[in-house]
Amino acid sequence: MTDQPSTEQTLKHESPEQSNGDQSSLSQTASSKKNTLLIKIAVAIFLIIVLALIAFGLWKSYQPNEIELQGRVEAETIYVSTKVPSRIEELYIQGGQIVKKGQPLVRLNSPAVENQKKQAIAALQSALALQSTVDRGAQEENIDSLYANWQALKAQEALAKSTFQRGAKLYQEGVIAKQRRDEMQAAAISASQLSEAAYQQYIRAKRGSTPQQKSTADAQVEIAQAALNEANALVAETFLHAPIDGVISKTYGNVSELVAMGVPIVSIIDEKKTWVSLNVREDQYANLYKVKELEGFIPALDKSAKFKIKEISPEGDFATIKTTRQTGGYDIRSFKFHLVSVEPLPNLKVGMSVLFTVKEATP
Numbered sequence: 001m002t003d004q005p006s007t008e009q010t011l012k013h014e015s016p017e018q019s020n021g022d023q024s025s026l027s028q029t030a031s032s033k034k035n036t037l038l039i040k041i042a043v044a045i046f047l048i049i050v051l052a053l054i055a056f057g058l059w060k061s062y063q064p065n066e067i068e069l070q071g072r073v074e075a076e077t078i079y080v081s082t083k084v085p086s087r088i089e090e091l092y093i094q095g096g097q098i099v100k101k102g103q104p105l106v107r108l109n110s111p112a113v114e115n116q117k118k119q120a121i122a123a124l125q126s127a128l129a130l131q132s133t134v135d136r137g138a139q140e141e142n143i144d145s146l147y148a149n150w151q152a153l154k155a156q157e158a159l160a161k162s163t164f165q166r167g168a169k170l171y172q173e174g175v176i177a178k179q180r181r182d183e184m185q186a187a188a189i190s191a192s193q194l195s196e197a198a199y200q201q202y203i204r205a206k207r208g209s210t211p212q213q214k215s216t217a218d219a220q221v222e223i224a225q226a227a228l229n230e231a232n233a234l235v236a237e238t239f240l241h242a243p244i245d246g247v248i249s250k251t252y253g254n255v256s257e258l259v260a261m262g263v264p265i266v267s268i269i270d271e272k273k274t275w276v277s278l279n280v281r282e283d284q285y286a287n288l289y290k291v292k293e294l295e296g297f298i299p300a301l302d303k304s305a306k307f308k309i310k311e312i313s314p315e316g317d318f319a320t321i322k323t324t325r326q327t328g329g330y331d332i333r334s335f336k337f338h339l340v341s342v343e344p345l346p347n348l349k350v351g352m353s354v355l356f357t358v359k360e361a362t363p
Contacts, residue, residue: 066357067287071278071296071339073352075271078244079264082237086110088257089238093266095250099242105266108238108259117231124224131217146205150198153191160184160191246270269350276307276339276354279315282332287358293342296354301347307339307354 086108093105167184170176246268259265276296280288288294289312297304315334341348 066359067284069278069280069284069356069358071276071337071354071356073274073348073350073354074277075269075275075350076273077249078246078268078270080105080240080243080266080268081262081264082108082240082259083261084108084110084113084234084237085261086113086238086259088253088255088259088265091251091255093248093251095248097248099246099248099268101242101245103242104239105242106240108240110234110238113231113234113238117228117235120224120228120231124221124228127217127220127224131221134213134217142205146198146202150195150202153195153198157188157191157195160188164188240265242268244268244270245272271350274341274345274348274350275310276341278337278339278354278356280335280337282335285335288337291358294339294356294358296339296356298345298348298352298354300349300352301345305345306342308342309337310340311338312336313338 087110088106089109090107091105092103092107093099099105164181164184164187167176167181171178171181249267249269251266252264253259288309292308294307294309295304296307313336315336339354
């Protein structure tokens with residue numbers, strides 16, 4: 001009985017130390033489990049990230065590549081020329097100037113055209129005078145003169161006939177010779193013919209011009225008028241005006257220089273009719289020709305816009321790019337795409353670049 005208290009006392013003295021050890025052991029076990037869990041979570045996250053990267057890489061490898069193409073803004077260019085060889089007399093414009101339709105551009109000088117106009121005017125005046133004479137007919141003085149001449153010859157005819165009748169009786173009586181009678185007969189016939197000719201001249205003058213003469217005179221006037229119109233048209237070619245609203249691109253020549261027929265003197269850009277010219281290689285053709293609209297970025301305006309394909313035309317032989325293989329294969333040609341903006345772009349100017357990004361076609 002005496003040993004139990006000592007044992008209990010010993011146990012009472014040892015129990016705090018043992019409890020502290022147990023608590024420490026439990027805390028270490030919990031910390032170890034927590035670290036293990038964190039490691040597992042970290043490994044799981046790492047594996048998920050690796051798998052995601054692998055999946056993204058595989059997905060990306062099967063996606064079509066993007067191709068960047070660069071186009072250039074172009075516009076309709078009008079070339080102004082003349083139809084007559086001439087010399088530049090005065091230039092009213094310069095490169096880069098904005099012009100309106102009908103605005104004077106160049107004044108030319110052509111002495112040959114001026115002389116041609118003067119000749120046409122003189123020919124028209126002559127034709128008009130002839131037409132007036134034909135329409136008016138002969139003057140009254142001429143008609144009276146022809147009538148008097150007819151009457152005089154008519155009197156001579158009557159005298160010649162009476163003389164022949166008396167001579168014929170005298171010939172029958174044997175007073176005169178046959179030669180004399182024949183002479184009287186010839187004089188009577190001649191007087192009759194002259195009287196008839198004078199009468200026809202009088203009738204023609206009194207009647208006036210024939211329809212054929214009037215038609216001929218009218219035709220001469222029309223010919224002369226057409227020649228004058230042609231001369232005026234050539235004179236008009238010495239004054240060149242702007243056919244459209246636009247911007248002067250370039251002038252080809254200076255004052256006092258000669259210009260040939262049909263050679264451009266001024267070129268005008270029609271900024272209202274702009275488009276984007278895009279050169280596409282044959283191996284890139286499949287990426288674009290089926291596309292209805294393309295979105296392009298305009299660096300100069302710092303904005304994007306939508307464009308639609310208006311026309312596709314092949315480039316010339318000089319635009320051959322390369323061969324598909326080092327040995328053999330075919331030459332890759334180029335095609336020109338004409339693109340127009342879907343919405344108006346008032347600030348779009350000729351020469352600006354437009355960048356297009358398209359996806360490579362999958363086989």
